[in-house]
Amino acid sequence: MDIRKTGLIALIAAVPLIAVLPLPDFWITQLNYIGLYSLTSLGLVLLTGIGGLTSFGQAAFVGIGAYTTAWFTLNLGYSPWVTLFIGLAFTAISALVVGVITLRMSGHYLPLATIAWGLSLYYTMGNLDALGKYDGLLGIKSLSIAGFDIGQGRAFFVLTWAILLMLAFALLHLLDSRAGRAIRAMKGGSQMAEAMGISTFRYKVTIFVLAALFASVAGWLLAHFQRTVNPSAFGLKMGIEYLFMAVLGGVGHVWGAIAGAGLIKLLDDQLQVLLPKLIGTSGSYEVIVFGIAMVLVLKYLPDGLWSLVERKLPRKQRKVDWANAAALPERSKPAAGEVVLDVQAIRKQFGGLTAVNDISFQIQAGQIVGLIGPNGAGKSTTFNLITGVLGMTSGQVVFRGQAVGGKPSREISRLGMARTFQHVKMIADMTVLENVALGAHTRGSKGVLPAMLRTNRAEEQRLFREAQRQLERIGMGAYLHEQAGNLAMGPQRLMEIARALCADPALLLLDEPAAGLRHKEKQALADVLRQLQREGVSILLVEHDMDLVMQVCDHLVVMEFGTLLTQGTPAHVQQDPKVRAAYLGTEH
Template sequence: MPKHQHLGLLILALAIPVIALLPLPDFWITQLNMIGMYSMTVLGLVLLTGVGGLTSFGQAAFVGIGAYTTAWLTLNLGMSPWITLFIGLALTAGSALIVGLITLRMSGHYLPLATIAWGLSLYYLMGNLDALGKYDGLLGIQSLSVAGFDIGQGRAFFVLTWFILLAFAAALLHLLDSRAGRAIRSLKSGSQMAEAMGISTFRYKVTIFVLAALFASVAGWLLAHFQRTVNPSAFGLKMGIEYLFMAVIGGVGHVWGAIVGAGLIRVLEDQLQVLLPKLMGTSGSYEVIVFGVALVVMLKYLPDGLWSMVGKHIPAKPRKVDWQHAAALPERAKPANGELVLDVQKARMQFGGLVAVNDISFQIHAGQIVGLIGPNGAGKSTTFNLITGVLPATSGEVRFQGRNVIGTPSRDIAQLGMARTFQHVKMIPDMTVLENVALGAHTRGRKGVLPAMLRTNRAEERQLFREAQRQLERIGMGEYLHEQAGNLAMGPQRLMEIARALCADPTLLLLDEPAAGLRHKEKQALADVLRQLKGEGMSILLVEHDMDLVMQICDHLVVMEFGTLLTQGPPEQVQQDPKVRAAYLGTEH
């Protein structure tokens, strides 16, 4: 975690007891209590929407589950509120898991609509059940106490709420700076790149959906014992929208933005409810109009939220290099030189009446570089996608190390030892080069979300970063470790992708136009790297339009035209083939 994040947590930890001891009016202590509870819920949206790219209007419903669970159990069964907290978390996790499994396969506008439906369903359920007091809710809930000490609704409650919030913020920052966190951050870029790294995108989507719901449930538990009453109005769609509004205003991609957004909206809402009726001369919910206008202005001129203005003035210090003495990651057994690695037999890809790949057959052996060439539209990228599992072949076989991988998801093929780059560079621009490359080693790590949040994953993290640095130095990009990936020119971005693929310790490396955008010296360096990899026994399938590079390094060429196999053979033979010269290389003068 960057040093300024540690400093932020330390400042907040020191500020909490100081604020509790200051002679602030009870009104402001109450406001701070509400801000703390709102911030917990918004933290879940930072993870879910800001980091994971999943828009949800249903957070308020999960607040309601936590609140109603503790209210009903304490009132009707006399349970301790501290026991009901865990029961509420279990119920929240179960409901979030069910909702997530149903809705998170949706994309586009369907997911937000599904969460709206979920929020409305729970709101009307709470409002119509006699056991929950219908729309009047449940009254007379006891306040929290510890060893006979009544926490009440004042300063002691403030300390409890804000230390829980501090723990959540620290856990979330730890999570985002981890193997699991990098996988979660990759979700926003679409599933193709993440799945190619061996990441189960659906599993991570469900995980962060449940985690965000748990944050909200704790906030609901606190809210019930703070207000000592619960009713459906606090958990309806209006509050779901308001939580999302807080996240956007504060900075939906920033952990600290959750607190900024919740604080600003809570204070403004309270003040505007007093000031606007005086200005208008009549009562009404005018603050909703003001917030609506403010949201439009924010999205137009400050789409990353208020915290982005603060964040850009905090210098990003390079990550502390503490992995020099970390143990090396285990490496997979490699096939013997010359052993058959990939066997494509009559692979066919048909989209309706269009045959994109027409019964292609070729082989790759260990230590061999095979070039897949052809004019634009020849079907090279489609063939790549057949081999890597992005597209299921209509017919034929793709055998990787003796196993037919047709129909196997790309993440499972990545686990078997196949890694790739993309024709159009796919990366996470706001992560460093080191972090992007470490993403490639995802399948070589084991630590998940909980170890990351508890910070028990550090030994494995050091191993992953050591491997990422080794691969970057291997391709001559050692000086770019701490550079933000989005700042790189196209050439270095492509080299970074190769380093990321190498981080997976592949048996077969598939490179899709790796020389595009590279200068002459960079191309020569790339050629040297590929020769080195070949010498180490790696098999490489290369799609490339730079024929000088192809002729320099390839042992075998496969030429495609209009989805069909035109010819294949050694580069010298292919270069002289009249059909190839006519179709691709140009006819002899």
Template sequence: MQPLALLAAIVLIAWLPLPDFWITQLNYIGLYSLVVLGLVLLTGIGGLTSFGQAAFVGIGAYTSAYLTINAGLSPWLTVLMGLGITAISALVVGWITLRMSGHYLPLATIAWGLALYYLMGNVDALGKYDGLLGVPGITLGDWNLSQGRPFFLLTWVLVLLAAFSLINLLNSRTGRAIRSLRTGAQMAEAMGVNTLRYKIGIFLIAALFASVSGWLFAHYQGTVNPSPFGIKWGIEYLFMAVLGGAGYVWGAVTGAALTKLLEDQLQVLLPRLFGTSGSYETIVFGIVLVLVLKYLPDGIWSFVAQRLPKKPRPNDWDGAAPLEERSRPAPGDLVLDVRAVRKQFGGLIAVNDISFSVRAGQIVGLIGPNGAGKSTTFNLITGVLGLTTGEVRFRGDVVSGLPSREIARRGVARTFQHVKMIPDMTVLENVALGAHLRGHRGALSAMLRLDRPEEQRLLREAAHQLQRVGMEGSLHELAGNLAMGPQRLLEIARALCSDPALLLLDEPAAGLRHKEKQALAGVLRQLRAEGMSILLVEHDMDLVMDVTDHIVVMEFGTHLMEGTPAEVQQSPAVRAAYLGTEH
């Protein structure tokens, strides 16, 4: 959707001879849409369920109402103060609650919403449950923007700005990190993404959108009381997001519009049907929500989105400058030094005092039967798991004990035994996530489209790495549509995007056809020739013996032996470990 076309449509609607009733309806839909846009980012895309957004609406409303009434400040100034107080509140609440997972997070947001609701209703300065009356309107010169069509213009211009800022954000380095939170947080950390920071960031953005809605609401109503900011409204905002399509920006507007229009119609029709008054619309909404979750789990806008023409992203990065590259270790330098690492889960010792090293320009194979502890060793090296004892050094520095994103920052990249990627992102976007640490632009730059030159450089690197592994024809394919073999190659391209000095590949040939394995072997040899150090876990012994310089063999978490491929092939201990011995 083109921003200028939508803006022109808003201006046209404002001056059409529509009844005032419909302008009022559209005003409320705009107010709700601002809150639900934040929930789309937070819940639908970030995977963080919040029932407390109405509380942030209340902060924006009460701050502006109190300061305009008691301090005589302009609403244009109080909106900034409301955003400031909302930001502080969101950062404090987010820092505490977003470390939780599962059902604890939504429960914490319910508690936060209830606490603020009762605080508003019990503070004398805020008028207790009667609230604040006589809130002045928003003016621009002699123009009153707080009623009717002028308010419609103001509200919907803000809705459009919020919607397109989110679209810009999601189409960026920061947006890829946000989109990885819901299903790929572990992988994102291994790519250098500080997932807690991004969770707090989207919690903050959603709260600020809600605060702006509260500011508008206070000056539109001319009065503020706690009723519109309770947990009921927190649930209703979430209902709007789910109904419209929590994973779609325009689903926010769709959900807000449908909920508001249905609610008004049902409040008239249902009492006539049942012959008595009551909140029957709540029952209907509950039934509608169950049906939507059952038959249209991605919301109503997903039905629309599937039928809209899809235009692939233009390849606008060809003229972009290449990204800076990190310094490489000299050939033969010690890159990785694993010293007596141990991992114990209760009484189970998964990795038992394993030691080995990898040098620059060397491919080292880590092999052993299923359950030998190879993937656990990978996780210990990359910080996904913490060591029980032992030490890991990378280029002379101790990295054991560091989070995986810090180890990635130093130049260690990896793939996973079970492919980890974001299915609803394109192949190009998945691979560009690997270059996260090579970019620096943040959320505000992305929302204002000031990050485009850097974005083109990141996508250029992603396209280059995909070409390197033979996937240049799949740039705009959804990653979830790929077969297992191409998914493995995607992971390798993503790891290469980080410009690593050490590459850890966990069963990269699993699911690859014969020609794909030959191409993979060629890529590994090319990387070795460029000075890349590679640690390879693989069950395809033909590939291991073909490309490795040195092999470490594990059995039941212990170091069985190590040597050249020829020495390992000739070892009776290795044959016994793989094939068993005759008694």
């Protein structure tokens, strides 16, 4: 049995064991708090560590869960088992509203917005008479099942840690799924994910709500454990502390959330006693120590303390269980000779600079068209106009008979236009197979909940089967389980092509696929492109390597200073004096 499995079994077995061992009550209470804090910091692993969205406002969601159950049980006599769901509903609604408003913001605006949200909820809780103002609400009843008190001590420990472990496993399942790969793809920016047809905004809102729900469950438990609620537990200071826990533990790792919460809770208690003794006066000196520890961790161990453990653990290879999975549905392919792409006088102006000046060309089914020109000619901009990454100033792009100008890149990609990037965009810590499966995102449908409940297995097998098929198609069958970040440039670029092919595209757009490749790798790439062409794939190739372009292209479009210099067969273009002059930099 591998060490990971042993560790997990030990963790699961520890819960009932701790409950029956004669541990002092103090330690059970400590573990109860660690469990409660871990629930919130687990949400932050998803939101901040995996999704790349920083929130200082999680404590406010803990507050919504806590105050809802307190108010409904105290004033209306509802059962806590009902108020849990009322609290979750309130949390979901408020997270949805806050999320929809703030998650379109980028950079530092989002953390600032979550600070504002955390502050405003804190003062709302502190100023409402119905919520007992800053004194809060007292006399909340303990949790019980059939008259048996499970709201304190060991029983509460079992309840909290059972919920925590259940959610931790649900999160692990989520991260290893179609939805999880989409969430992981957002961290380095939204461009790659959107090009895979993923609505990054929808996933951002989803993980924001999910993290808030985790916090809400913690709030519900906390209210019945402490039997009182007041705003101080849900203010900005706590919001920052939750973030500390997640970052210190290892914000990218599920188990890091628990490690971080445990460490902060235990250190906090010890330092509160030790530091005043050492310094000789009382004060919140532990905050200063945490601040320094945080800076050191961020500087020297940005992936948190859990990454030290993770490094020591053996990597588990995914079990190949999809050999008999059903094939994914395929889109209808263009007939030979059909115009797949019709670029009609597209123009892009950046202020006074016309980067693309009324460029027109067509691609027919099964053709490889090369878009060439000196540096700064406007090739990448043209590429981005076609794929919807940039909006055009004027003109139109017709893809398979449909005008796509003005559509966002994810919609264009869903119509069957798949692309690679000039600078490879991938998730370095995922395997090649998982990266490639991301390309088939729009060919699956299972979302977050089926992933957490693990009812998505059949679809996952179909996606992996397709990813393997595409990797084998381009000769990368031996790399399935390799970590993508460990690949050399050549295989990385091939991996991107396999990922694009996973979308079952009618048109493949390759942005400088030969850049950084060695001679042999370029030859292999040329073979792959010719093979794809034989299989009926149409390709638009932006490329500087003239040998490759002349070898594989049927038709060339030459640009210079944003304008169309000429177009035609490679032989025709090679003979054109204007092209020679453009490349040699002479007058024409």
